[in-house]
Amino acid sequence: MVDKAGAISICAYGGQEECIDMFVRNNTVAGSVYAGFTMPGHACGEGNQRYSGNVAHSMTGFKSGHGLFFQNTPSQTDCVEWDGFMAYKCYYQGAFAYPKSKTVVMSNMIMVDNKEGFGANIVNGNDEYDFETTHITIKDSIAYGESPLPDCPQNGNGGYCYRFDKYGFLPSSGTYKGKDFHIGTMSPLPPQKIKSISSMATQVEMHNITFKNFRQTTEMG
Numbered sequence: 001m002v003d004k005a006g007a008i009s010i011c012a013y014g015g016q017e018e019c020i021d022m023f024v025r026n027n028t029v030a031g032s033v034y035a036g037f038t039m040p041g042h043a044c045g046e047g048n049q050r051y052s053g054n055v056a057h058s059m060t061g062f063k064s065g066h067g068l069f070f071q072n073t074p075s076q077t078d079c080v081e082w083d084g085f086m087a088y089k090c091y092y093q094g095a096f097a098y099p100k101s102k103t104v105v106m107s108n109m110i111m112v113d114n115k116e117g118f119g120a121n122i123v124n125g126n127d128e129y130d131f132e133t134t135h136i137t138i139k140d141s142i143a144y145g146e147s148p149l150p151d152c153p154q155n156g157n158g159g160y161c162y163r164f165d166k167y168g169f170l171p172s173s174g175t176y177k178g179k180d181f182h183i184g185t186m187s188p189l190p191p192q193k194i195k196s197i198s199s200m201a202t203q204v205e206m207h208n209i210t211f212k213n214f215r216q217t218t219e220m221g
Contacts, residue, residue: 065091174202
């Protein structure tokens with residue numbers, strides 16, 4: 001067993017909860033374990049009026065470290081979205097979605113110097129006999145490679161030193177089972193780790209995604 005952890009957890013600690021009229025704006029979270037924000041997304045097409053201006057950085061922890069981990073509420077089974085988020089220096093993804101919904105949309109993401117960029121998986125149906133196509137759409141976002149912030153401050157004498165490969169986008173998958181908001185056992189960690197058979201049909205679309213400052217090797221080699 002592992003303890004439930006995270007910085008900001010909204011309508012997620014006890015599992016998927018039906019929450020309405022939430023406003024989560026202009027928050028900065030730093031240095032937490034598990035995830036900076038763990039919560040449902042908003043209705044598709046709503047824009048970022050209720051979820052704007054949020055930033056997470058320096059997320060880490062044992063088999064964890066996401067800036068944002070979002071899913072859906074029980075009523076968002078057709079489409080769920082997150083529009084607008086920034087994350088940097090997170091050990092895994094700056095933003096990651098794993099909802100049980102027919103469509104998930106990630107838009108206007110700014111991801112900077114995260115170990116595994118950002119991305120989404122999606123849960124298709126209640127059982128293996130649901131053959132309806134699910135959709136993952138990621139659009140209008142920017143992923144930066146290395147930033148001026150060092151991975152080993154003061155040549156390793158700055159309190160931490162990380163050496164790892166980095167990439168900008170986590171390949172998406174459709175599965176028949178997903179993950180809890182707050183994962184309570186070690187085997188399913190990290191959240192993007194797939195512990196299910198694949199789904200029959202998932203369509204992934206990426207539009208207007210920009211990748212910058214990615215090089216053959218990192219500054220730490």
